[in-house]
Amino acid sequence: MTLDEARARDAADPLRHHRDGFALPAGTIYLDGNSLGALPRAAVAVMHDAVTRQWGERLIRSWNEADWIGAPQRIGDKIARVVGAKDGEVIVADSTSINIFKLLTALTAQRPEATHILSESGNFPTDVHIAAGAARAAGIDLRLVTRADIAGAIADDTAALLLTHVHYKSGARYDMAALTTAARATSVPVIWDLSHSAGAVPLDLAAAGAEYAVGCGYKYLNGGPGAPAFVYVARERQAALRPALQGWMGDARPFAFEDAYEPAPGMGRMLIGTAPVLSLLALECGVDAMLAADRDALWAKSQELFDMLTGLMAERCPDFTLVTPTDAERRGSHASFAHADAWPINRALIDAQVIGDFRAPDVLRLGLTPLYTSFEDVWRAVDVLADIMANETWRKPEYAVRSAVT
Numbered sequence: 001m002t003l004d005e006a007r008a009r010d011a012a013d014p015l016r017h018h019r020d021g022f023a024l025p026a027g028t029i030y031l032d033g034n035s036l037g038a039l040p041r042a043a044v045a046v047m048h049d050a051v052t053r054q055w056g057e058r059l060i061r062s063w064n065e066a067d068w069i070g071a072p073q074r075i076g077d078k079i080a081r082v083v084g085a086k087d088g089e090v091i092v093a094d095s096t097s098i099n100i101f102k103l104l105t106a107l108t109a110q111r112p113e114a115t116h117i118l119s120e121s122g123n124f125p126t127d128v129h130i131a132a133g134a135a136r137a138a139g140i141d142l143r144l145v146t147r148a149d150i151a152g153a154i155a156d157d158t159a160a161l162l163l164t165h166v167h168y169k170s171g172a173r174y175d176m177a178a179l180t181t182a183a184r185a186t187s188v189p190v191i192w193d194l195s196h197s198a199g200a201v202p203l204d205l206a207a208a209g210a211e212y213a214v215g216c217g218y219k220y221l222n223g224g225p226g227a228p229a230f231v232y233v234a235r236e237r238q239a240a241l242r243p244a245l246q247g248w249m250g251d252a253r254p255f256a257f258e259d260a261y262e263p264a265p266g267m268g269r270m271l272i273g274t275a276p277v278l279s280l281l282a283l284e285c286g287v288d289a290m291l292a293a294d295r296d297a298l299w300a301k302s303q304e305l306f307d308m309l310t311g312l313m314a315e316r317c318p319d320f321t322l323v324t325p326t327d328a329e330r331r332g333s334h335a336s337f338a339h340a341d342a343w344p345i346n347r348a349l350i351d352a353q354v355i356g357d358f359r360a361p362d363v364l365r366l367g368l369t370p371l372y373t374s375f376e377d378v379w380r381a382v383d384v385l386a387d388i389m390a391n392e393t394w395r396k397p398e399y400a401v402r403s404a405v406t
């Protein structure tokens with residue numbers, strides 16, 4: 001594969017014009033949209049209007065006039081189309097961490113005889129930490145088992161199973177339908193964390209029989225730094241859900257200002273306090289950009305980018321070990337490579353304008369976001385990496401220093 005061949009792939013790519021919708025800095029090869037999505041151009045104008053007109057001029061009237069109050073539901077319904085859910089099954093609120101807590105505390109309360117929450121050892125840290133806190137609050141244990149042992153560990157006394165659909169580090173993907181069915185046989189509710197799946201791989205929560213899920217707004221959905229997250233509950237499970245964090249925005253009549261709390265019908269009850277409106281409006285631009293592209297074309301391109309990246313890496317950077325499953329049905333939209341010196345190598349890459357990231361202890365993670373990643377990006381990234389390895393540029397002492405965010 002030559003640079004010209006990569007460019008020819010871009011010229012034939014049916015999604016190529018979607019890249020123009022993102023304000024990517026010239027000269028930068030961005031392979032970290034799985035950690036912080038790029039800036040949708042539309043968000044610049046939307047933010048300007050939201051700040052100067054809606055907030056500055058219209059002030060508090062905008063809650064009604066601009067429907068700020070309806071934004072969590074409105075954007076939730078848009079995300080529902082990305083994840084294969086129905087209108088009224090997804091709402092945008094809080095962070096992924098808090099949404100996990102809201103679901104876990106509500107579900108453990110429904111199963112008073114249960115003795116533990118179940119999850120995977122090596123799951124994303126916040127999932128494990130929040131699950132440990134929710135277990136402590138419920139007076140039960142958190143049981144962590146390896147990926148291979150999850151299905152066998154589901155038991156009658158499991159309060160809930162918390163799984164990340166696509167693993168943040170390895171990129172390995174669970175068979176959602178199979179595990180959901182296995183858990184249902186024992187009536188154990190499963191919460192799927194879709195942080196590395198929503199907007200990355202085809203999702204059909206309804207077809208998989210999924211009942212509960214959460215996901216991240218600032219990764220593949222391009223919602224901006226710290227964008228609010230989303231939570232999904234299948235319609236038939238919503239009425240029974242009583243959140244422990246019952247705030248006024250989740251009440252059936254917030255502006256009646258009453259002492260008594262009554263959960264709002266449907267997903268409204270998953271709201272707690274006042275929504276971060278500016279962040280919601282930025283997220284909406286990212287979700288709109290995703291909905292404008294054909295889902296099957298996105299996934300087809302993700303696979304082509306992955307095959308090209310892993311092929312070029314095997315050929316030109318043989319010191320790296322691919323840790324992501326090659327079977328497309330068993331992975332997400334990023335490729336992870338193990339190398340003992342992954343940290344300084346990633347630092348050298350960033351200095352050379354190729355932005356991926358590092359996940360401790362030894363993983364170089366390269367995200368493939370088919371909305372705006374080009375085949376030329378992938379070709380150039382491997383070319384730069386091969387150069388860094390050949391010239392040992394990564395050995396510069398300054399690259400050994402760890403930054404706060406990796």
Ligand SMILES: *Cc1c(COP(=O)(O)O)cnc(C)c1O
Pocket residue numbers: 095096097098124126127164168193195196216229
């Ligand atoms: C990114 C990510 C999160 C992020 O949680 P925040 O509350 O937004 O910090 C949670 N879980 C997984 C699996 C993630 O990949």
